[in-house]
Every structure is written in structure tokens, then in C-alpha cells.
Amino acid sequence: MSWVLDLQGVTVRRGTTTILDELDWQVEEGERWIVLGPNGAGKTTLMQIASARMHPTSGTATLLGETLGRVDVFELRPRIGLASAALAEQIPGGELVRDVVITAAYGVTGRWREQYEELDARRATQLLVAFGVDALADRTYGTLSEGERKRVQIARALMTDPELLILDEPGAGLDLGGREELVGALSELASDPRSPVLLLVTHHVEEIPPGFTHMLLLGAHGRVQASGPLAEVLTAENLSAAFGLDLIVAHGGGRWLARAAASAAGRGRH
Numbered sequence: 001m002s003w004v005l006d007l008q009g010v011t012v013r014r015g016t017t018t019i020l021d022e023l024d025w026q027v028e029e030g031e032r033w034i035v036l037g038p039n040g041a042g043k044t045t046l047m048q049i050a051s052a053r054m055h056p057t058s059g060t061a062t063l064l065g066e067t068l069g070r071v072d073v074f075e076l077r078p079r080i081g082l083a084s085a086a087l088a089e090q091i092p093g094g095e096l097v098r099d100v101v102i103t104a105a106y107g108v109t110g111r112w113r114e115q116y117e118e119l120d121a122r123r124a125t126q127l128l129v130a131f132g133v134d135a136l137a138d139r140t141y142g143t144l145s146e147g148e149r150k151r152v153q154i155a156r157a158l159m160t161d162p163e164l165l166i167l168d169e170p171g172a173g174l175d176l177g178g179r180e181e182l183v184g185a186l187s188e189l190a191s192d193p194r195s196p197v198l199l200l201v202t203h204h205v206e207e208i209p210p211g212f213t214h215m216l217l218l219g220a221h222g223r224v225q226a227s228g229p230l231a232e233v234l235t236a237e238n239l240s241a242a243f244g245l246d247l248i249v250a251h252g253g254g255r256w257l258a259r260a261a262a263s264a265a266g267r268g269r270h
């Protein structure tokens with residue numbers, strides 16, 4: 001079996017803190033994963049490893065058939081799209097939206113090659129259309145709303161035609177309308193067989209787009225609470241254990257909801 005992602009015993013320690021603890025995780029071609037867990041569970045750290053930005057303290061991480069520590073990460077990274085708050089902060093507010101997307105291709109070509117100019121421009125436009133932000137192509141990034149920025153960031157992450165796309169909390173900071181638009185766009189992406197393997201980090205089950213297939217549920221200290229097909233993992237029992245709170249989970253119309261059980265509301269965490 002050739003996995004898109006194969007983590008074996010991945011542990012990350014910083015000083016005396018264990019951020020990820022002996023984590024095993026395998027992701028196959030065609031899968032769309034949600035990574036859910038409470039604040040500080042280690043989700044962003046895990047995505048840093050999955051995007052070849054960090055090496056584990058111990059254990060092995062194999063991404064797209066290449067094992068970290070035995071591969072030039074600068075060749076591996078363009079094959080993995082990443083959209084995260086940390087990367088978004090590096091986008092200059094004065095840059096045109098079109099250029100924010102196109103310049104992601106520079107990382108692959110290493111330099112501007114004229115013959116790619118038109119192809120890149122066409123792909124960037126297609127991506128802006130796909131995420132409903134093509135009308136903003138000639139605006140500067142700094143003038144966009146948070147929801148519009150999130151969609152531009154995802155278009156940018158897709159520009160290199162990655163085999164794996166990692167979205168670290170794309171719904172953070174969005175209002176209800178922005179969240180619903182994003183969920184719709186991500187649902188379309190998830191349903192398209194041409195899309196790369198998707199890993200989506202979120203705190204909120206309401207943000208899970210229809211079409212996602214699997215879930216990695218992390219509990220405190222980077223321990224896996226449950227992992228596998230979404231409907232099997234996303235149960236009240238598993239979610240309650242991961243968040244340390246008695247929770248009720250409901251599912252309907254392809255979407256998920258979670259709230260504190262009446263007996264637990266106002267009582268706080270275990």
C-alpha cells in the first residue's frame with residue numbers, strides 16, 4: 001500500500017512538554033480528513049509535520065512516499081498545499097489578489113519563466129472563479145474581508161496543483177455567512193475526484209463540509225482519541241472524551257452539530 005501520509009509513532013517534545021505522543025496515522029489516496037480536537041491538542045504541530053515544515057522528535061513521517069529526514073524538503077513542499085494563519089500573515093496587504101495566487105507558482109519554478117506566464121495566469125483565474133472571488137482579482141489583498149481572504153488563501157494553496165492539501169482552521173474568524181460560503185466551497189472541493197487528498201483542521205463540528213470522509217480526533221497532549229471513517233469516529237462518546245465535557249452530537253442534511261448535554265451545561269469540563 002502506498003500511503004499519501006504514513007505516520008508511525010510520531011512524537012514531538014519541546015523541553016519537558018510532549019506535544020504529540022506516539023501518533024500513528026495513515027491517509028490513503030482519495031480520502032478527505034477532518035482533524036478535530038480541543039485547543040492545544042497538537043493539531044497545528046501535526047500539520048507542520050504533514051506539510052514537511054517540521055520533523056518529529058522521534059518516530060517516522062512518510063509523506064507522498066518520501067520519509068522526512070531522508071528527503072530534500074524543498075522538493076517535497078511544493079507537492080503539498082498549505083493554508084494556515086501563520087502563512088496568511090506573510091501575505092502583503094498591498095499585493096493584488098491575482099498575484100497572491102499566481103506567486104505560489106514561483107516556489108515551484110524557482111524563478112519567473114516567461115513561457116509559464118500565461119498558463120499560470122489562466123490557472124490562477126480558474127481557481128479564483130472556483131472559490132467565487134474572481135471579481136476581486138484586481139483588488140489588493142488588504143482590502144478583502146476575512147471570508148474573502150480565506151478563499152484566496154485556499155486558491156493560492158491549490159496553485160501548485162498539490163497532491164495533498166492542508167487547511168489549518170480555514171473557518172477561524174468568519175461570521176455565519178462567511179462560514180457557510182466556505183463550507184459550500186470546501187464541500188465542492190471534497191466532492192471533486194480531481195481534488196488532492198484533503199486534511200482540514202477545525203475546532204467546530206459545524207464546520208465539517210459534506211463530502212469529508214474520515215476524522216482524526218485528538219484529545220489532550222496529542223493523543224489520538226479515535227481515527228477512521230467520519231461517522232464511526234464522530235460519536236458523542238468520543239467527542240465528550242476528547243473535549244472533557246459531556247456532549248451531544250447530531251447529524252442531518254450532511255452537516256454535524258454538537259452541544260453540551262443538558263446535564264453538563266454550565267458544569268464545565270471534567
Ligand SMILES: Nc1ncnc2c1ncn2[C@@H]1O[C@H](COP(=O)(O)OP(=O)(O)OP(=O)(O)O)[C@@H](O)[C@H]1O
Nearest residue numbers: 014017019037038039040041042043044045046203
Ligand atoms: N515550541 C514550543 N515549545 C513549547 N510548547 C509548544 C511549542 N509549540 C507548541 N507548543 C505547545 O504545544 C501544544 C500544542 O500546540 P498546537 O498549536 O499544535 O495545538 P493546536 O491543537 O493547534 O491548538 P489550537 O487549537 O489552540 O490552535 C500547546 O500547548 C502549545 O502551547
